[in-house]
Amino acid sequence: MQRLYEKVGAVHIHTVFSDGSGHYDQVIQDATDAGLEFLLFSDHWTLKPKQQGREGFHNGILVGIGCELNDSKGRNHLLAFQIDEEIKAGIDPLEYTKKVVEMGGWAVVAHPDERRDALPEFPAYPWTTWDSEDFQAMEIWNHLSEWMERLTNRNKYWLYINPRRSVITPTEWTLKTWDRLNLKRRVVGLGGVDAHAHHYSIWRNVNASIFPYKIAFRSIHMHVLFDEPPEEGNDDAALTQLFQTLRQGRAFVANRYVGQARGFRFWAEGVEDSKIYQMGDRLPAVSQLTFHVNLPPDVTHAVLLKDSQQICHWKDAEGSFRSIGSGVYRVEARRRRRAFIFSNPIVIEP
Structure with a gap:
């Protein structure tokens, strides 16, 4: 068996730069406490944190920054990494997916199979642009989506308190679609935490953070297998190596809540x-x-x-x-x- 170097991280993270509640320093500290080694941030429609120089190693954690795009109806969410220029809103999914790739970016379909109608305030945002052949990866498991799809008026308080208990399995439809796509071309499968740490009113004046970052970082993990370990101290080279390895599909998805997957x-x-x-x-x-x-x-x-x-x-x-x-x-x-x-x-x- 070839020797590989395993690094574990979390993908699809939102902060105060869009609709998340966390600041970068605190989010990175929570990831450190959870034993993670890399983070991929994707705030909605902005690359401002990347432009501020927040990519690279922070306290030993490699940080990559992209953004999340969507169409005018709030659907067809796409995570765009390895781009330096923001994409303007108002264009259709086929166009912004193609544009990401033309810019040299990595286009990842987010929560492709969202289906829910139990609570009108939490509508589904699925991917419907399956005629696109430009995206290079897709989330096969998304923590926030699965949590929201199990949410009802009866169980919502229990799920507020036990967010990781909602993470059961990817949908059969997602896995079959992923397999079918891979018959024709490489589509890398990712797991995303979709972390926001939203604050909600539970009861009267009682507010709660819905699975804060420190909880999200102990759920869906990406395990990336490198031929050589990323060189700390060389931010650009390490990020290139991380994304190159992910693009190749040298990775697997695991639910840390279930057990320790290192060594698979x-x-x-x-x-x-x-x-x-x-x-x-x-x-x-x-x-x-x-x-x-x-x-x-x-x-x-x-x-x-x-x-x-x-x-x-x-x-x-x-x-x-x-x-x-x-x-x-x-x-x-x-x-x-x-x-x-x-x-x-x-x-x-x-």
Whole structure:
């Protein structure tokens, strides 16, 4: 197994620069307390914190800054990273997605499968522009979306107090859509906390912060696997390395509330040449592979899926399986009945 350097962070964070309640210094401190190693901020429609020089290492945490875009109806949210110029509002999703990519940016579809109508004050904001072929990644799991979709008048006070209990699993529709997209092109799967730390009135004069940052940072994590560790002290090089590795799909999503996912590995080995392939790699149709998995102690069982269908089940700490033709191969791991880890795929192209 190739040696890789694992870094854990949180994606999709809002601050006082848009509709979040946190200031950068405090948010970074909360991330430090949670043991995170990188943060990706995405305030709505603004790159002001990036323009103020807030990217780079802060107290050992690597900070990347993008922005979140949406259409005139509040739908089709897109996280735009690695851009230096703000995009003007008022253009349609196809146009702003294409523009992000043309600017050299990384375009990530946010909370694509939002569906809710229990509380009118919290409408759904799904992604509907599936005819776009420009976005390069999508959130397969979003903490805030799942919390809001489970919210009703009956349970809202309980969920205010227990926000991480709402994080159960990505939707089946999202995972199948993700697999289907990866048959044609690489679409990296991300997990987002969508952290705002909104303040709400619970009862009379009692206000509460809905899953503050320190709670959000102990839920959905991104684990990124580097060939070489990012060099602290060289901000630009470290950020380039982080985004390059994410763009390649060398990462997996995990719910920290369920357990410790560090040490999970999913890779493949060529049957004929013993060449090693990592998550995110795409191979020609004639390829024959042996897939391998290493599972951390908190995993009780895992499955290998091909085109959204289970083809192998593992309970041991290590496992292998031979490929059976073209398809999108990825791993889902659980701790008992709880969804826990979702790998990015290795694809044998049709």
